[in-house]
Amino acid sequence: MNHPLLRALAIYREMPWRFALVTFLYIAGNLGLVWQQWLIGHAVNDVSSGRAVMRMADGNLDATLAWHWLWLLLAIALGRGLLQYAAAVLSLVLSQALLTRLRARILTQVQRLHLGYHWRHGMGELVTRTTRDADKVRDALITFWRQIIETPLVVMAAVGLLCWYDALLGLVPLLLTAVGLWLFVVQTDRLVSLDRAVGAAYDQVSQDLAEGIGGVRVIKAFGLEQQRIERFASQVGVFTGHARAALGYASSRIPLPQAVVALGHVWILFYGAHRVAAGALGIGELVTSLLVATTLVFRIEGIGRVMQTFADARASAERIWQLLDERPAIVSGPVPLPAGPLGLKLQQVRIGAVEGGRDILQDCSLTLQPGEVVALVGATGTGKSLLASLLPRLADVQHGAVLVGSDAAGWHDVRGLDLAELRRRVQVLAQETFLFSDSLASNLRLAAPQASTAQLHEGLRLAAAEDVLERLPHGLDTPLGDRGVTLSGGQRQRLCLARALLAAPDILCLDDATSALDALSERRVLDNIRRLRGDTGHGPTLLLISSRLSTLLLADRVLMLANGRISASGSHAELSANNAHYRDLLGIDHD
Template sequence: MINKHPLLRSLAIYREMPWRFSLTAALFVAVNLGLIWQQWLIGHALNDVNAGRAVVRLDDGGFDASLAWHWLWLIVGVALARGVVQYAAGVLALVLSQELLTRLRERILAQVQGLHLGYHWQHGMGEMITRTTRDADKVRDALINFWRQVLDTPLVVLAAVGLLSWYHPLLGLVPLLLTLVGLSIFVLQTEHLVTLDRAVGAAYDRVNQDLSEGISGVRVIKSFALEQRRIDSFASQVTLFTGHARQALAYASSRIPLPQVVVALSHVWILVFGAHLVSQGQLNIGELVASLLIVTTLVFRIEGIGRVMQTFADARSSAERIWQLLDEQPAIRSATASLPATPLGLRLEQVTVKAAGAGRAILQGCDLTLQPGEIVALVGATGTGKSLLASLLPRLVDVSDGRVLLGSHASGWQDVRDLQLDPLRQRVHVVPQESFLFSDTLAANLRLGAPQASDAQLLEALRMAAASDVLERLPQGLDTPLGDKGVTLSGGQRQRLNLARALLAGPDILCLDDATSALDAISERQVLDNIRDLPHSHGRVTTLLVISSKLSTILLADRVLVLDGGQIADSGSHDELLQRNPHYRDLLGIEHG
C-alpha cells in the first residue's frame, strides 16, 4: 500500500523537538522580515538621494551628509544583523535536521530488529541497507532544504507581495499570480519525478543486494572462479541504476526552465507597469528600485525551488519506502505473562506451521514433550522442518495452529504467545548450525547473553565448549578482535564459540540445531561429554533438545524423536528405534544386522 504524505510524516518528527523547532522558525521569520525591511530602506534612501535630501550643501560651502550616513549605517546594521541571524538559523536548521535523521534511522533499526524472521526472508539485506542509508540521506537532504524552500520561501512571497501591494495593488497581484502558476507547474512535474525515483530506488536495492552477496559470498566466488561473472553481474546492475538515475535527471533538467520563465515574467511586469506608475506620479524612483529588488529576490527564491525540485521528489519517494518499512506490523509481539522460576520443560500440542505464502504445511499436527532436565535428540530427513521446530521455542516463528508450551507438570504449562519476549529468549536458546560472530572482541561476543559475566566464567564456558585451544591461539586472548563474522576462525572454531556463548547465558532450555556439525571427532567428544553433564551442573536444571544426524551426538540423548511428514513419527531410545524403525536406520546410514 502506498503511504499518504510520507515526507510530511517524516517532517512531523520535528514535533518531538518543539522548542528548537520554534526557535529555528522564528529566526527564519526574522531573516526574511529583515530582508524586506532592508530593501524598503534602500528604496527610501534612494528617494532622499534623488530629492537631494541625503547630502545638503550648506551656506558656508560645506556639505551636511548626516542623512546619508544615517541611511548607510542603518542599512549596514540591518544587513549585519541579518547575516548573524541567518547564520544562526542555518546552523540550527542543520543540527535539527541531523537530529531528525538520527531519530529516523534509530526507528528503522528498531523496526528491522523487531520484525519477524518471515519479513527478513522475503526482503533482502540490500533493501534494508538502502532504506537506512540512501533513502534516509535523501530525506535528510529534503529536511535541510525544508527550512529555505518550505518555510523560508512562503515568507518571502508573502512579504514581497505585501510590500509590492502597498506600493500599488497590481504591482503585487501579477507577481503573485505568476508565482502560483510557476509553483503549480513544479508540483505537476514532481509527480512524475517521484515515479522515476521509485525505479531508481528499486535499482539501487538490487545494486546493494548484489554487492552484499558479493562480499559475504567471497569464498564461494573464489572457489568456483566466479570473480569475473560477479563483476559483470554487478556492472549490469550499476548500469541499470545509472540509466534510471540519468532518466530522472534528464527529465528534471528539461522541465525546470519552464516554470522559471513564467516566474521571471514578474521582472518584466514590474519594469513596465512600474515605469508607467512613475510617469503618472503614482510611484517614485526609490520605490521602483525597491520593487525591482524585491521581485528579484522573489524570482531567485522561486528558481531555487526548481533547483531542489528533484531533491524533494527523491525524498518523497525515499520517505515512502522508509514508511513502508516502519508501517510493517511485527507478526510477533510480546505479551505480559512471566515464566516461573522453576526448571522448564517443553510441550508441542498439535503444532502446525505453514510456509510463508505457499500454504503448504511444513509441520502438521506435531506433538512432543520434554520434561525438565531431559536430553532428547531429534532426527529427520533434510527439509522436514527440524530447524523450523527449533525456531518455535524462543518464538522466532509462530505456529499456524496448535500450541507451544513451556513449564512442567508441577508449575503448569504456559503458551509462549502469552509470555514476555525478552525473558523468554533469555531462558530459551537455540544454537544454529550457521555460526555468527560479531566483529568485536572474543569477550564481547561471549558476553552477549551474559553482560556481567567475569573472565573466569568466560574461561569456564570455553572449557565446556571445548574451545580453550581457540583462546590459546588468539594473540590478545579474550580481547582479540574476531573480524567480520569471525572470518579469521575455522567453521569448527566458530561453532564452539557460539556454543560457549549459549552455555555462558545459562538457559533453562537449550536447543542445539546441528551445532556440532563442523567439529572434529575429538572436539565433538569433549563437547558431548560436557553437554551430557550439563542438565544438572552448577545447581541448575537444563533441558536439552539436540537436532543432529550424527550417531555420536544422538547417543548422548535419553530419548530420540523421529520427525517425518511434519509429525513425530516415532519415539524411543536409540536401541529401540534401531530395532524397529527402518526409516531411522536409513537416516543414520546403519545396516540392520
C-alpha cells in the same frame, strides 16, 4: 498525517525549542530582507531628489543623510548575515538530530520485526533505507520546512509591499508566482515515480555489494570474480540509467516555472515605468518593486533547485515509513516464565512456509521433560529448523501450541510469555555461526553481560573450547574479525556454544550446531552439559537436531520427523532395529 515528508517533519516536535528558535531566525532574516528592500527605495528617492547630499550656504556638502542610509543599510545587511549564519548552522544541527532519531527508529524497528520480514526483504534493502533514504530525507528537510516557512512569508511580504505601492503592480506577480508553484506541484508526481525506480535499482546495487562481500569465499572458491564484477556493473548501469532519466526530467522541466515567475520583472518594468511617468510612483518605489520581483524569482529558483531533492526525499520517506509502519508479527506477552527447570511440548502444531504454500509441520506433537536429552532426526526439508525456531518464538505456529514448563509448575503457551525472558531461558543454536567483529570476551558476554573472567573461562571449558583461547594471541581480548573470519568452522561453533551456555538456558536446542566438531569434541561438550545437572541440581533440557550417529547415541531418546509430524520415537537401538525408514535415513545396513 499521510504525507511521508510531513510525518518525518513531525519528529521535530520532539525538539520544540530548537525548532522554534531556528524558525524565528528564518522569519527574522526574511523580514529583514523585505525591510532592507523597502529602505533602499526610500534611499533612492532621497538620492534622486537631491536630499541625500546637499550643498550648504558656505559651499560645503552635507552628506549626513547619505551616511545615515549607508550605515543603516550596512547594519541591516550585517544583522541579516548573522541571522542567516546562525539559522543555517542551527538547522544543520537540528536536521542531524532528526537523522539520528530517524535512524534509531529504523534500527529499533528492524530488530523488532520477525524473521519472515527479513527473509522477504534483503539486507541491501534494509541498509538502503537506513543510509541512502534517511540521508535524502534529512537533506530535504533542511530545506523543506525552511521553504514551508520562508516561501509563504516572502511571497506575502513581497506582494503586500507591491500592492501597497499599487494593487495591480502586486497582483500580476502574485498570479505568476501561483502559476509557477502549480507547475512545480504538477511535476512532482513524475519526479517521485522516477525516484522510486532509482531507489529500487539502488536496493539491487546494495544487495549485490553485500552478497559480493559476504560471499567472497564462495566467489573465490569457484572463480566467480569476473562474473560478479560484471553482474555488479550491470546493476550499477541500471541504477545510472534511472538516475540519468530522473535528472534529465528535472533539468528539462524545472526551468519552465522559473521563466513564468520571471515575467513579473517585465510587468513591473512596463507597468511601473508607466506609473512613474504618471507621477503615481517614485523612482525609489520602482527600484524596490524590481528588487522584490527579483526576490520572488530567486525564491522560485530556490524551490526549483530543491524540487528534485523533495521528490527524492518523498519517495525515500515513503520507503522508510513502509518499514516503520510494518507491524511486528511477534509481540511479547505479559506472563513471566515459571521458576525451575523447563520442559517442552508441541501440541498438534501446524505451520507453513514464510511465503505461504503447503504446510511444513502439520499435527506435530512431542514432549520433552525437564532435563531430558532428546535427538530429532529427519530428511532434508522436513522442517527440523523451522521446528527449532518455534521454541524461542522466532516464528509462531498457525495452529496448535508450543508450551514450556513442567508437570509440577504447569505448562504455558509461549505466545503469552514475556519474550525477553523466554529467549534468555530458551536458546537455539544453529549450524550457521555468527560472531561479531569484536573481542572474544565481548562476543561471549552478549549472553551474560555481567559475566566475570572466571565465568568466561568456565563457559569455554563447557564448550570444549579451551584450546581456541590458548591459540589466540591476546587471549579474551583478541579481536575475532568480521564474523570470526580468523577462526575455523569448528572453533566458531564451539565459541557460539560457549556463548549460549553462559546464558544458563533451561532449554537448549542444538540445530546441527556441532556438525563441524569431531566426535571426541562433541562427546566432551555433551558430557559437560550433562554434568551440569549434578553441579546445579538440574541441567538444561537438550534437543539435538542431527543426523550424525555419534550424536544420536548420546541422546536418551530419538524422535523421527517425517511428513510434518513425529512418526517414530524410541532409543537409537529400538529404531534401528524396528524402523526401516530410520535405517535408510542414517544409512544403516540391517542384517
